[in-house]
Amino acid sequence: MPLVKSGKVVEDRYVRVADGEPVPEQGAVIVSADRFLADADELGQRSDPVGVIWPNNRNVADLEPHLPKLALVALVFPAYKDGRAYSQARLLRERYRFRGELRATGQVLRDQFLFLVRAGFDSFEVVKPADALAFEEATKRYSVFFQPTGDGRVTVARVRSGREAQAPQRQPERLSA
Secondary structure (H helix, E strand, C coil): CCEEECCEEECCCCEECCCCCCCCCCCCEEEEHHHHHHCHHHHHCCCCCEEEEECCCCCHHHHHHHHHHCCEEEEEECCCCCCHHHHHHHHHHHHCCCCCEEEEEECCCHHHHHHHHHHCCCEEECCCCCHHHHHHHHHHHCCCECCCCCCCCCEHHHHHHHHHHHCCCCCCCCCCC
16 A cells, blocks of 8 residues: 655555564564554564554553654544544644654545644555645645644634734824814
């Protein structure tokens, strides 16, 4: 499955390790939530990056003590109409201040790319390489948003208040009597 990052299709440097398989000694790995939680101490000792596939029916608060050890959290969209991973992404970015790679996996549609970015995702497993172009276009389409989120973009309110603060203050006109 192609991986889109920064608007381009890139090679996934992470190797998925199935439950029960040995973890390679070197290289970036990504494991299931169950495997990660069972082997968190051992995986946290690795010098190479570790990622976890976190299903949308698990509480992300369970990841909080492990976030400093994780380079990647992949949140699962099991169906295009199931948006729980959006909430998980916002919690990871805004409440738990996770700064590693946040990947969307599963039923990720090109119509959702901009919303995924706004929620905090920075990489996406997509079905078709052509979706990379749609992603790049979507991220450039808007420069300012109304809703604040964890993606760092300036809101319309901040832009307006910044302009108003820089504009010379007009004195009210006096009415003559």
